Amino acid sequence: MNKKIAAVAASACALLVSAGVLASAAAYDSSVDPIVTLSYLSNQFKNEILSEVDKRIESIVGTLESYRNERAAAETPAVTTVEVPSGQSTVFEVVELTWGDILYAESACEVMLRAGSAVCMAPDAKQGLADITGGYEIYNGEFLTKNHMCLIPRADGRGLVAQSESVYIMVRGDYSIVKG
Numbered sequence: 001m002n003k004k005i006a007a008v009a010a011s012a013c014a015l016l017v018s019a020g021v022l023a024s025a026a027a028y029d030s031s032v033d034p035i036v037t038l039s040y041l042s043n044q045f046k047n048e049i050l051s052e053v054d055k056r057i058e059s060i061v062g063t064l065e066s067y068r069n070e071r072a073a074a075e076t077p078a079v080t081t082v083e084v085p086s087g088q089s090t091v092f093e094v095v096e097l098t099w100g101d102i103l104y105a106e107s108a109c110e111v112m113l114r115a116g117s118a119v120c121m122a123p124d125a126k127q128g129l130a131d132i133t134g135g136y137e138i139y140n141g142e143f144l145t146k147n148h149m150c151l152i153p154r155a156d157g158r159g160l161v162a163q164s165e166s167v168y169i170m171v172r173g174d175y176s177i178v179k180g
Contacts, residue, residue: 003164019112097162099114100180104159108174111160116167120144123157 092112097103102121103111111129120138122128128139133148144150144160150174152158160169162180 082154090172092172095127095171095175095177097167097169097177098180099162099165101162101167102159102178102180103162103169103171104155104157104176104178106155106174106176108154109152109171109175111144111150111152111172112148112161112170113150114168114170115146116164118144118160118162118164118167118169121157121159121161127158129158129160130166 008100022169059113076133092110097102097116120129120140120142122140125140128137128142129144129154130151131145131148132139134153138144143163155174161174
């Protein structure tokens with residue numbers, strides 16, 4: 001009888017061990033297995049890495065695009081609308097002067113010498129006409145340069161005097177002429 005009990009006990013132990021092995025096999029998770037297989041590297045790990053790289057690249061590209069848009073917005077001048085008061089011209093007018101004629105600005109006025117010669121007339125020795133093209137000041141008695149845009153900033157006695165028989169000037173703004 002002992003042989004029968006021993007055989008039943010051995011069979012029961014074998015059954016319990018088999019059940020334990022089957023239970024552990026069912027709960028097996030290969031992602032926590034320290035053994036890495038080639039199929040895991042090729043299929044799962046490679047895709048995870050590539051996905052993470054793609055996310056980082058998209059993030060960097062988005063940051064660079066927003067930076068570029070901010071720079072472009074900062075460098076692009078804002079468009080403003082300027083209303084010209086009634087009575088002031090927005091186009092240039094060609095004016096002919098003769099020797100000794102004086103053109104005075106009645107308000108801020110732009111002038112450009114096209115032909116002949118003319119000098120600056122300014123009552124204050126420290127002020128004159130702004131040569132916008134050259135970026136300098138033309139003082140009393142100095143000659144204007146042909147084809148340079150000049151600004152007479154206000155009506156305080158500043159203007160220009162014709163120094164040749166035929167002087168052509170383009171003028172934008174209010175002015176008066178005193179014949180010489």
